[in-house]
Amino acid sequence: MSKMITEQNLRLLIDTLVKEGARVVGPRQAGAMTLYEPLTKGDDLVLDQLPRRSAKEAFFPVCETILSFERKEGKTTVQDVDVCTVPETVLIGARPCDAAAPGILDAVFSWDYKDEFFLERRRRTTIIGLACTKADDACFCTAVGLSPAEMKGADLFLTPLEGGGYACEAPTEKGERLMARHPQLFDDAGNAKPLPLAEPAVEKLDLQKIKAWLDGNFESPLWYGIADRCAGCGACAFLCPACHCFDINDEGTADKGERRKHWDACGFGKFTNHASGHNPRDIQNKRYRNRIMHKFKYYDDKFGQTLCTGCGRCIRHCPVGIDIYAVIEEINKMGARDQGPGTGKD
Ligand code: SF4
Ligand code: SF4
Structure with missing residues (x-):
């Protein structure tokens, strides 16, 4: 009951x-x-x-x-x-x-x-x-x-x-x-009715179409247009329920200390910095591209799931107004155009 x-x-x-x-x-x-x-x-x-x-x-x-x-x-x-x-x-x-x-x-x-x-x-x-x-x-x-x-x-x-x-x-x-x-x-429970729930005012996106576009557009000009605004502050990753990158550091002295996990973010300039000084994501658009790729392609490739629950926190609090929904909505439209009418799932 x-x-x-x-x-x-x-x-x-x-x-x-x-x-x-x-x-x-x-x-x-x-x-x-x-x-x-x-x-x-x-x-x-x-x-x-x-x-x-x-x-x-x-x-x-x-x-x-x-x-x-x-x-x-x-x-x-x-x-x-x-x-x-x-x-x-x-x-x-x-x-x-x-x-x-x-x-x-x-x-x-x-x-x-x-x-x-x-x-x-x-x-x-x-x-x-x-x-x-x-x-x-x-x-x-x-x-x-x-x-x-x-x-x-x-x-x-x-x-x-x-x-x-x-x-x-x-x-x-x-x-x-x-x-x-x-x-x-x-x-x-009795007969009490549920209160009306809140429907976000957005279109349902075709995550497979978005992924298919990402599969073929690692070098798209899209990344330059959006990501050149990104300040690399990491706020989006730290607020996100699904971002999970961390670093491990030893804190203290050589004689006594602790090894700790700390949150990290792929938006940070040093996130992929190698000990040699080489950085494969040396400019911000590569880092922002990774954020989108990780959430809507790589995690799906590896685990069959999307790494975003649509909470909207990264939109509310991005200091430069980057809107991840607008980005993936745009990709969704480009994916639909690439595939032509009637070829996608609804
Ligand atoms: S919150 Fe905005 S400016 Fe900061 S890293 Fe994320 S996308 Fe870039
Ligand atoms: S909207 Fe998606 S990417 Fe942005 S903070 Fe929420 S779960 Fe993370």
Whole structure:
């Protein structure tokens, strides 16, 4: 039988989980911004704002120590960080564009090298997704195959109801277990209707057509026109739920320190700088081209998925106004022209 939860009980669920010792992460007010951050009580939860940054930090922190080292009297000892210390976590209030992203990233973090820091957090995290009842001009989830009601990636999914409260669906066993552990907080759904959801004002794009155009246009003049504006600030990658590049650095001294993973971005000038000084992506348009190629071609070539959930953050916050939706919409049109009428999928 489908269930519902009142807003009061949703906040009580957070209080209960915190008391049980779980780390609960969700949208909360942080100064002038809303961010996904640890919640200490139910009243912290902000339900009507898309957080400025994505929820990927719950699985992939900006910076994390992976080992520490110390050299004493000529002998070096290395201490690995134990991933079993990762706390049980509930990520609550994740919008569909954020809830879908960790599942897309599973492919790369469990590919040739198993990144247990990411994977252990994935295993120990339950995601409570939340349908969107408002979209802004930058949202385009529907263009890349998701939707404001998309449950992909969510263990439990909440849909706002007319008259208050949320319909609850549990697409996974993790979600069912969470509901089963707190039965007093959930009621039978009844006849309440869902609130109208927010449809972004965009056309659905043909991702296969876009990929086919990218397959044949590594040297297109398109890259010069767009990318010469890019300031290489990396904001788009850092805000993105699906960007996942990182660097590994040793911090400290030769005698004592830590090895850390840090987020990196293909927009940065030194991202591909070789030790020799040669840089195969020596100008910004090559870096911006890589951003588009990685999201809409390379990741698909390798893992059969698109590396963009249409959250719109990189559009909202690009300091020079580069609009990734406009770029791929243009490529979509060029792909349609290249293939001629009636040859593409709808
Ligand atoms: S946010 Fe804009 S300027 Fe900064 S790297 Fe991304 S596309 Fe370039
Ligand atoms: S590329 Fe831009 S719109 Fe797509 S998921 Fe990343 S930040 Fe969101």
